[in-house]
Amino acid sequence: MVSRVVLILGDQLSPDISSLKDADRDTDLVVMAEVCAEAEYVAHHPKKIALIFAAMRHFVIELRDLGWRVAYTKLDDPDNTHSLYGEARRYAQTHGADEIVMTQAGEWRLRLEAEESAIPIRQLPDHRFIAAEPEFALWAQGRKALRMEYFYRDMRRKTGLLMDGDAPCGGKWNFDHDNRKPAQVDLFAKGPPQFEPDDITKDVLELVAARFGKNFGDLHPFWLAVTRADARAAQAHFLDHHLADFGTYQDAMLEADKFLHHAVLSPYINIGLLDPLELCREVEKRYRAGDVPLNSAEGFIRQIIGWREYVRGLYILEGPDYTHRNVLDHHRPLPPLYWGAETKMNCMSRAVEQTRTDAYAHHIQRLMVTGNFALLAGVAPYEVHEWYLAVYADAFEWVEAPNTVGMSQFADGGIIASKPYISSGNYINKMSDYCKGCHYKVATKTGEGACPFNLLYWHFLDRHRDRFARNPRMAQMYRTWDRMDDDKCATVLREAEVVLERLSRGAPV
Ligand code: FAD
Numbered sequence: 001m002v003s004r005v006v007l008i009l010g011d012q013l014s015p016d017i018s019s020l021k022d023a024d025r026d027t028d029l030v031v032m033a034e035v036c037a038e039a040e041y042v043a044h045h046p047k048k049i050a051l052i053f054a055a056m057r058h059f060v061i062e063l064r065d066l067g068w069r070v071a072y073t074k075l076d077d078p079d080n081t082h083s084l085y086g087e088a089r090r091y092a093q094t095h096g097a098d099e100i101v102m103t104q105a106g107e108w109r110l111r112l113e114a115e116e117s118a119i120p121i122r123q124l125p126d127h128r129f130i131a132a133e134p135e136f137a138l139w140a141q142g143r144k145a146l147r148m149e150y151f152y153r154d155m156r157r158k159t160g161l162l163m164d165g166d167a168p169c170g171g172k173w174n175f176d177h178d179n180r181k182p183a184q185v186d187l188f189a190k191g192p193p194q195f196e197p198d199d200i201t202k203d204v205l206e207l208v209a210a211r212f213g214k215n216f217g218d219l220h221p222f223w224l225a226v227t228r229a230d231a232r233a234a235q236a237h238f239l240d241h242h243l244a245d246f247g248t249y250q251d252a253m254l255e256a257d258k259f260l261h262h263a264v265l266s267p268y269i270n271i272g273l274l275d276p277l278e279l280c281r282e283v284e285k286r287y288r289a290g291d292v293p294l295n296s297a298e299g300f301i302r303q304i305i306g307w308r309e310y311v312r313g314l315y316i317l318e319g320p321d322y323t324h325r326n327v328l329d330h331h332r333p334l335p336p337l338y339w340g341a342e343t344k345m346n347c348m349s350r351a352v353e354q355t356r357t358d359a360y361a362h363h364i365q366r367l368m369v370t371g372n373f374a375l376l377a378g379v380a381p382y383e384v385h386e387w388y389l390a391v392y393a394d395a396f397e398w399v400e401a402p403n404t405v406g407m408s409q410f411a412d413g414g415i416i417a418s419k420p421y422i423s424s425g426n427y428i429n430k431m432s433d434y435c436k437g438c439h440y441k442v443a444t445k446t447g448e449g450a451c452p453f454n455l456l457y458w459h460f461l462d463r464h465r466d467r468f469a470r471n472p473r474m475a476q477m478y479r480t481w482d483r484m485d486d487d488k489c490a491t492v493l494r495e496a497e498v499v500l501e502r503l504s505r506g507a508p509v
Pocket residue numbers: 261262263264265266267269270300303304307308309311361362363364366367371388389392394395396399400401403404407408
């Protein structure tokens with residue numbers, strides 16, 4: 001007999017999580033389960049499924065070493081009910097437990113399902129976030145605009161990170177202005193450390209190859225960390241080798257270097273192998289020791305205690321229908337090039353290719369290449385959302401959806417972004433070396449070889465004039481468009497229609 005079942009989800013692999021803090025090693029049973037409902041709600045990248053299953057299996061060992069009784073269901077166990085609450089109920093029944101306890105799931109789907117369970121499920125807040133949900137709601141209350149920057153300042157004050165008394169270090173809250181340097185072709189970074197799979201992970205890789213081998217994405221080589229020790233080694237590697245240049249090259253893209261000075265830590269933070277606040281304190285230590293410049297330390301800490309916390313707060317605040325928002329009324333199906341079909345656009349092909357091989361693309365590739373193109377082409381935001389949720393190792397709806405639906409597709413009408421993140425090829429050319437090797441000519445605006453981003457950029461502005469022309473941050477764009485002579489405008493729109501029509505037919509662009 002056990003008193004309670006403690007259900008731990010695949011992204012709750014933290015020994016100090018609230019459900020375990022609340023539990024009793026002597027009387028409670030921890031339950032973890034590999035289930036189809038989670039493995040199939042989108043066609044996850046095989047590396048993502050392998051990461052989660054392998055990290056879950058290693059976490060069981062960690063928990064047993066700490067004295068917990070753990071029941072673990074593997075995907076191919078014959079009694080598997082294939083849903084998380086189904087498994088919690090099954091163990092509760094066989095062990096005579098009358099309550100299920102869990103740390104609240106990150107996403108609405110599982111939160112709503114928990115409310116319908118026949119055996120009561122007690123849900124505890126997830127203390128791994130810096131801002132509690134009611135705290136974010138209070139911050140948002142009565143504000144006309146929910147800008148990340150102001151929320152971020154409150155998180156700086158709350159945590160004391162990079163504060164000198166009441167003032168921000170360096171006299172400014174935000175050093176983003178220094179963080180826009182394009183990468184030079186000789187800027188080769190070391191990249192993240194790659195880990196050899198052990199026997200436990202090899203078993204998982206076999207299972208994933210057999211069950212999910214047809215999903216988009218390469219399973220091999222599998223190099224992600226799946227233990228806390230290896231995730232910490234990846235963190236140390238970032239702090240030692242990349243943090244110093246993180247800020248300066250944050251927005252840069254380089255064909256031959258997929259990772260540049262990015263941390264590649266989001267998969268580990270999001271599943272609970274790394275603690276976000278602890279990581280930020282390490283970053284601050286490096287700055288205070290004089291090892292890294294302030295623009296890098298501040299830039300990094302802002303991503304975590306600013307953006308990461310802010311998007312989570314908004315996701316919860318906006319409610320379960322958020323992923324279905326579509327204020328721009330975009331309905332185009334996601335073009336097959338997102339799944340690796342032929343494209344002559346080098347930037348798109350590179351971003352999709354590294355997504356396929358590594359289940360990773362950095363922020364600017366997600367926002368200004370694949371996201372930008374989907375927005376310009378008018379792809380249905382829900383389809384864009386499902387793609388991002390499927391293809392990245394770090395993708396969980398609470399963080400992915402606000403970034404995709406809100407920041408990248410403007411489908412929430414401007415809650416997260418004060419203007420749409422759109423650009424012509426010019427921005428991509430400035431920040432990357434993709435255009436040099438492209439079939440299209442970035443400097444060509446119309447006619448033979450015109451870059452599709454150039455054509456679709458004006459098409460977007462033209463078709464959404466009623467919504468955006470009065471936005472002061474977009475006035476300059478409309479002035480430029482309005483200064484073009486009528487014939488040129490007509491040519492741009494006609495050629496953009498040809499691109500869109502090719503996309504509609506599934507023909508390569
Ligand atoms: P770095 O650039 O090194 O940043 C450091 C850390 O800051 C990241 O590990 C991450 O934890 C955090 N961070 C940075 N930017 C953001 C952000 N905008 N929102 C939340 N956290 C941030 N991030 C996810 O973790 N999961 C997702 O599913 C996800 N989907 C995205 C979809 C789109 C369309 C866009 C534009 C962004 C998305 N992001 C997502 C945010 C960001 O792109 C990734 O966090 C980042 O690329 C992860 O790589 P990294 O660890 O090398 O990050």
